[in-house]
Amino acid sequence: MANVTHKSYSNLISNAQEKFLTLLNQEIKFDEEADSWILMKTPWPILSLLVIYLLFVLKIGPQMMKKREAHNLKYAMMAYNLFQTLYNGYMISALFIPGAFQAAVDNVCHPVETDENRHIVKLFYIYSWHFVVSKISDLIDTVFFVLRKKQSHVSFLHVYHHVNMVITTWTYFRFFKGYQAVFCGLLNAFVHMVMYSYYFLSSLGPQMQKYLWWKIYITRLQIAQFLIGLTYGLHLYLFDCNFPRIFAIYMTADVLLFLYLFLIFYNKTYCKNVKAD
Incomplete structure (x- = not known):
């Protein structure tokens, strides 16, 4: 009886693996030109960058700065x-x-590539590559924290968010390349444009502080982004859009985790301060 149960369990696992690999092979998309661009051929450059990043911001950097004055950057x-x-x-x-x-707009659910829109597809690939690079450049945020001895800012949320975005965007562009990601990419770029404009203004000095009352709205904008992204991801999955179903499931779970972590951050940063007042 035990052998039969074990055999049935093994068959179930084997069938699930086979279906998963079949689905994965159906959804993976390659492009000879785009896949040959810098950082896109293999995952090793990206993984190496992330390992160096984690080692520096979590161990090497803090140890290096332990007996040194914070850098004026x-x-x-x-x-x-x-x-x-x-x-x-x-x-x-x-x-x-x-x-x-x-x-x-036309390709939000069922993208169709033709000779007529091939130049648009090429533009999508170019801007998608830039989006991946922008997530890599986001890592410098944490390096500044470490060099300025602001190690308390190097939270789990901060580090996880940066590492996750690099891996997710690289994987999506390398293996899936779906037009449907345009909406989420543009929304994320807009949020980051607002966020970095705030950081730029705040770096000008104390005289700008009275104009920076809108910091709380950046976090609210990020939370709104996750809610919109979650709704959009569910739409792609439930309405059977030509979007990689594996990635749709991953994206939904990922956004839910981000939403949860950002809500905790928002509560700790803003709600408790209000209660204290």
């Missing part, structure tokens, strides 16, 4: 935040390329 941060603001604005500008917005 005002001008470096100003330049970085301005660059990030403009870079995310550049990605949003893709909407204003003739035909791009209409193509994004």
